[in-house]
Amino acid sequence: MPWHNEEAANSSLKSLLPSLPSAQMLLPSFCYTQQIETASMTSIAQRFLSTAAPYLPTTYNALATRYDNMPFRRAGRSGLLLPSIALGLWQNFGDADPIANSRSVLRRSFDLGITHFDLANNYGPPQGAAERTFGLIFNADFRSYRDEMVISTKAGYDMWPGPYGEWGSRKYLIASLDQSLIRMGLDYVDVFYSHRPDPETPLEETMGALDHIVRSGKALYVGISNYSPEQTRESSRILRALGTPCLLHQPRYNMFDRHVEGGLLEVLKEEGIGCIVFSPLAQGLLTERYLGGIPTDSRAGKAGRFLKPENVNEEALGRARQLAALAQRRGQTLAQLAVTWILRQPQITSVLIGASRATQIEELHAGLSYPQLTASELEEIENCLK
Numbered sequence: 246m247p248w249h250n251e252e253a254a255n256s257s258l259k260s261l262l263p264s265l266p267s268a269q270m271l272l273p274s275f276c277y278t279q280q281i282e283t284a285s286m287t288s289i290a291q292r293f294l295s296t297a298a299p300y301l302p303t304t305y306n307a308l309a310t311r312y313d314n315m316p317f318r319r320a321g322r323s324g325l326l327l328p329s330i331a332l333g334l335w336q337n338f339g340d341a342d343p344i345a346n347s348r349s350v351l352r353r354s355f356d357l358g359i360t361h362f363d364l365a366n367n368y369g370p371p372q373g374a375a376e377r378t379f380g381l382i383f384n385a386d387f388r389s390y391r392d393e394m395v396i397s398t399k400a401g402y403d404m405w406p407g408p409y410g411e412w413g414s415r416k417y418l419i420a421s422l423d424q425s426l427i428r429m430g431l432d433y434v435d436v437f438y439s440h441r442p443d444p445e446t447p448l449e450e451t452m453g454a455l456d457h458i459v460r461s462g463k464a465l466y467v468g469i470s471n472y473s474p475e476q477t478r479e480s481s482r483i484l485r486a487l488g489t490p491c492l493l494h495q496p497r498y499n500m501f502d503r504h505v506e507g508g509l510l511e512v513l514k515e516e517g518i519g520c521i522v523f524s525p526l527a528q529g530l531l532t533e534r535y536l537g538g539i540p541t542d543s544r545a546g547k548a549g550r551f552l553k554p555e556n557v558n559e560e561a562l563g564r565a566r567q568l569a570a571l572a573q574r575r576g577q578t579l580a581q582l583a584v585t586w587i588l589r590q591p592q593i594t595s596v597l598i599g600a601s602r603a604t605q606i607e608e609l610h611a612g613l614s615y616p617q618l619t620a621s622e623l624e625e626i627e628n629c630l631k
Contacts, residue, residue: 301344301385308356315358316613320519320594323492325466327395329588329613331361332606333523333597335368338375346601348382353603355387355394357610363495363521363597364429365399365440366421372404373428380429394435398425399470399495401440413443413451422463436492437464439480441471452480456487468493474508481516491518493594498522500531500568500583500630501561510592519594522587526598530561531583533569567629571622580605581612586626589618 317326332354338347351362368375376398387394400421403411411417422437437458439451455467467489469480477494484491494513498505502524513520526532535557565579572582584596600606618626 301348301381303385305352305386307390311356311358313358314614315610318594320492320521321513322517323466323490323519325395325492325519327361327519327521327595328359329595330359330584330609331363331395331521331595331597332359333363333599334375334379335365335523336599337601338378339369340371340374340378342378344378344381347378348386349603350600350606351379351382352386353606354600355390357606359606359610360393361395361397361595363397363523364425365402365438366404366425367402373424376425376428380431384430396429396431396434397436397438397468398422398429398434399438399440400425401438401443401470413439413441413446413454415450415454415457418451418454419458422458426463433462434464436466436468438468438470438493438495439472442469442473442476448476448479449483452483452487456484456489459489466492468495470495471497474512477509477512477518478516481512481518491516493519493521495521495523495597497524498587498593499525499527500586500626501527501564510590514592520590520592521595521597522593523597525587525596526580526583528556530557530565531568532580533578535562536566536569564629568626571625571629575615575622577612577615578608580609581615584609584612585615585618589623 316329318329319326332351337350354362362379364376364379366373366376400418401411401413404417404421409416409420418439422434426432426434437455439455442448443451455464458464459467467484468491469477472480472494477491481491494509496505496509498520499522505520505522510520512518529535568582569579572579575582577585584598587593587596598606598609
């Protein structure tokens, strides 16, 4: 049943937040004047609400064995340990994605020892949708497990109209985190990132905002994403002087994109910063998904924004087929091999994986139990990637 006005929207949202202590105070903040928030309310109503189920009931109890088979790795020189694989909500948690599937992915992840969940203000689509979806499921299933979870979000890309809705100003970063906390129903996040460097804003202002956010209690740690080695070193220097060390850097890294090996990993080692990488499967190219062509229901088949049909070319597929043959000899899938290869780097703290199905989580989790790559296997991989 769609909502037709803000009063009705607030009334329905009250039922979504039965256990939040400050629900009455938070409700007005859901009705942002920005189009992206107003437009998405109807989607929330259609996806989650019915007269029979005004909010998400829960029967979830996490498995007692959830920590038995998950290796944890230290984030730089900090005291924080992260699981070797973490769940990123970049895709599959938008308004068009079924809540039941999103919920099953989150539950299965946590049951397998994945304690880290990574979001950003603009994940969806539309912007903010992934945080809202996560918040609804968190409130129903995971609130009692909050202290076992590491939840992160980011700000930096386009989020709302006008000059204060993107990049790295103090105004934008602080306002964005305030909105993210409301969407997720959280008092704080564990890690807050500057999602990209701002060429127009001094690093001192951006890093000063991150320091302020930690001191205000809205985040426990801070990180940066998509920063160059030089920007990373300077950001680390500023944050250390302020007394809020940089915890993590989040770059893209996979067999087909190795730019972090050109100086960034060395800077992270010197600065004591952990590294959590995204896009480990190269948007699906490092899976068996495309080895026989482009499926119509795939990202490339749908001509998505990040993986286009022209990216699935014979050169990339030829390499993927060779790597798949090596993976098969090891008893692994290509996706499992891709993650094993990334984790060979001691500077890598965790690998962010995305999943549209719980079985994909199970596959990559199972891949963590395989032996490390031998010297001859690493050499073979290098030959495949030439």
